[in-house]
Amino acid sequence: MNATLVRITDRIRARSAVSRAAYLERMEAAASGGTARARVSCANQAHAYAAFEASDKFVLREARKPNLGIVSAYNDMLSAHQPLAGMPALIKAHARRAGAVAQFAGGVPAMCDGVTQGEAGMELSLFSRDVIAMSTAVALSHNVFDGVLCLGVCDKIVPGLLIGALQFGHLPTVFVPAGPMTSGLSNNDKARIRQLHAEGKATRAELLEAEMQAYHGPGTCTFYGTANSNQMLMEVMGLHLPGAAFVNPGTPLRDALTAAAAERAARITRLGNEYLPLARVVDERAIVNAIVGLLATGGSTNHTIHLVAIAAAAGIRIDWTDFDELSAVVPLLTRIYPNGSADVNHFHAAGGMGFLIRELLDAGLMHDDVTTVMGQGLRAHTREPWLDGDVAAWKDAPVQSLDEDVLRTASKPFSADGGLRLLVGNLGRAVIKVSAVKPAHRVIEAPAIVFDSQEALGEAFKRDELKRDFIAVIRFQGPRANGMPELHRLTPFLGVLQDAGHRVALVTDGRMSGASGKVPAAIHVTPEVANGGPLGKVRTGDLLRLDAEAGTLEALVPAAEWAARDIAVTDLALNRHGCGRELFVNFRAQASGAEQGAVTFGSTLPAAAA
Structure with missing residues (x-):
């Protein structure tokens, strides 16, 4: 293991000792007593199951098989979240195959920074993360679930879902992505036309045509911004199935991965033999792996805010000095726009997350001895999915990069540091x-x-x-x-x-x-x-x-x-006024600084290190 990685992990662990112990104690208390719904009153249970079909009601009332709660950020205005529409039905069907049932526990808001960029609504964007966290908590507060599937992709949505789910860290949680849209107009051409428009050399009609060629269909925007950085983070933190991040929506493999996520979630609840609560997955080593992944890919600077807040939700305290010192030893292994000309589809085709994670593990720059939703160390995520009939299967990621202009080995990086x-x-x-x-x-x-x-x-x-x-x-x-x-x-x-x-x-x-x-x-x-x-x-x-x-x-x-x-x-x-900003006065008044995660929950979460 890299000495700096070990030192910083130990420093974070020592800094977080009190708050992390308190968090784990709360999660252990929440987990005690077996299935949550067995302790809920009969009238309360009847409300929770009233609309279910008879066979599912029978399973639920027996409390012997898992009930999975689905929390989704679906809407059909965001290209990245439109594919989430059909996922709950698929999840329910495959939960049943695995001997479980699933309920749509609740939805969370999902706003698009691309739509609100430069507009008044953008002033709600960062705070929407905390609204999403609270909405996730509301969805799960019914206390009748044995596991959670979180469906979300974009900027504030995945961090918000994870912060909310961590308050129910005694429950196993699997994140289910939707995947990126197929490649359209190149990012370089898009940027060029934007600059021409700024200079008055391209008309608004020409600008709109270029933008619509770039953002043209269902799926995440293909540049490597916060949304795709989110998906990378869920992989390196072990919260996705291996290789799930960058498979395009509307494909048989995407559906097979969603089905496999439902079946995996059913197997890791407290009612089986592979209990894997979220609180065990998100620990100090997983947070360090997340920082390393961010640095090695040139990911979104938004995560210098979001990762601090996510860590705090798990009782872990990190700060920008941790990012900076890790950046000095983590090489840059990718060139994805805006750090290059390729998009995430090119990255995925070149070897993708499996190749990247293996390179970092082999270089001693990630912790393998973590717990992931697969019940194995991070090495399990050096594989990539493929379709075996209509079922997701996994094979080893490529040994060599298929495009060294996009993805490289740790011994031949684009830069010796994380940028x-x-x-x-x-x-x-x-x-x-x-x-x-x-x-x-x-x-x-x-x-x-x-x-x-x-x-x-x-x-x-x-x-x-x-x-x-x-x-x-x-x-x-x-x-x-x-x-x-x-x-x-x-x-x-x-x-x-x-x-x-x-x-x-x-x-x-x-x-x-x-x-x-x-x-x-x-x-x-x-x-x-x-x-x-x-x-x-x-x-x-x-x-x-x-x-x-x-x-x-x-x-x-x-x-x-x-x-x-x-x-x-x-x-x-x-x-202070217009576009709903009136409703966020308390958020602005209570928000911590950016290095403290810009958290609006007051003192309810541990502060980041000073």
């Missing part, structure tokens, strides 16, 4: 994703131009005021200010300026997510400005230095002058 860095300095703590940033752009020293919104920068761009070297400071974008929306409207503008030869960068207490690209961006600056963060001291014209190589983020202002400055204030009233 995610921690930045510290007098502006706070931030993260930067450099896997898509050329080395020439990783150190920027330039005057600041301060904006209070991405729209303000866009207007300045259109007025031709930004044709120079500068560092854009976009403030009041943190969880407490406005819910921490993603700021992707900035990407085409800053990309155009960088391509024109200007040295530009972004510093913000907001998010950029998995689509962070070629322009250096210090994001998630914590503490945020609305909570007294020093980024609020920056004034237009101040010389700033962003050094991704040294890991520093500094305002080069004389110390005495800096200390004497006040934190800027602004009127946030515009972020």
Whole structure:
């Protein structure tokens, strides 16, 4: 095992000892006494089973066979979640084959950042994760289930489902994905047309046609953003069946994997001989494996927030220093857009998750001695699925990458490190994703131009005021200010300026997510400005230095002058109304910082490390 991996795992375990022990004690208490529904009153049980057909009612009342709860994020507006529509019926049929029954326990909301990008609804996006966690808890609170199947794919949905399910960690839980859409317009062409539109060289009709060629059918968007990073994480944490993440929807293999997930969930409940509660699967080693997987694939920066919150839900405390120190020893093994030109379908065809996990295990960079839903170590996930008749079967993943432009071995990586860095300095703590940033752009020293919104920068761009070297400071974008929306409207503008030869960068207490690209961006600056963060001291014209190589983020202002400055204030009233934002006032008031997971549950979950 890699010495750094072992050291950081031990550090996390020691840091989490008290909170993890308390969590496991609660889960053990919840598990005691056998099948939950056997302890529920007769009237309550009758309500739970009233609509079931007679044969299922008989199974349920006997309490000798498992009842699986299905929690789904289905809607038919999100391409990634539309394929979930038919899964409950398939799950119920195959649960019966395995001697169990399944009930649709509840649905959770699923919003699309792609639809809300740059709109008022985006200010609900991050907080939707906690709504989903609470909705999952509501669904499972009926307390008549022996196992759980979670159906979800996209950005906040999988983290929310997992945080909610961890509050029922005494129940076995299997995550069931839907898979990516087939490849459409290439990501490079899509980005090129977006930049042309930003420059006024492509019409809105041309832009819309390109976008619809890129996002064209059922399934997850094919670039490697947060949604597909979610699927990678569920694999390396052992919560999927092996190789389930990137099989396209609407295929026989996809249906066979869903059926196999139902049958596997039925076998690992407390009523059988393979009891595998979620609390045992998600431990310190699984969390470290998740961080390593994120780094090795150049995954979404959103998970520097979500993984902290997920870990806390299991009583485990991690912070950005853990990410940073692991990034120094974890090589980058993939090139998937925005860190390359390929999409996730190309990655899957090149060898996919089975190849990736085997490389990291063989390099001593992942823990094999974990518990997965397969009841084995992580080595079981070095296999890939295939269709044996109409049944899912598994074989070893390819020994060699089938496309070294997309997927490589640990001995021949794209980069020796994971491409995610921690930045510290007098502006706070931030993260930067450099896997898509050329080395020439990783150190920027330039005057600041301060904006209070991405729209303000866009207007300045259109007025031709930004044709120079500068560092854009976009403030009041943190969880407490406005819910921490993603700021992707900035990407085409800053990309155009960088391509024109200007040295530009972004510093913000907001998010950029998995689509962070070629322009250096210090994001998630914590503490945020609305909570007294020093980024609020920056004034237009101040010389700033962003050094991704040294890991520093500094305002080069004389110390005495800096200390004497006040934190800027602004009127946030515009972020308080419209599009449902009125209902999230308590979320904004209670949200922790980005490094603490931007959690809105107050003190009910353990805080991340200071």
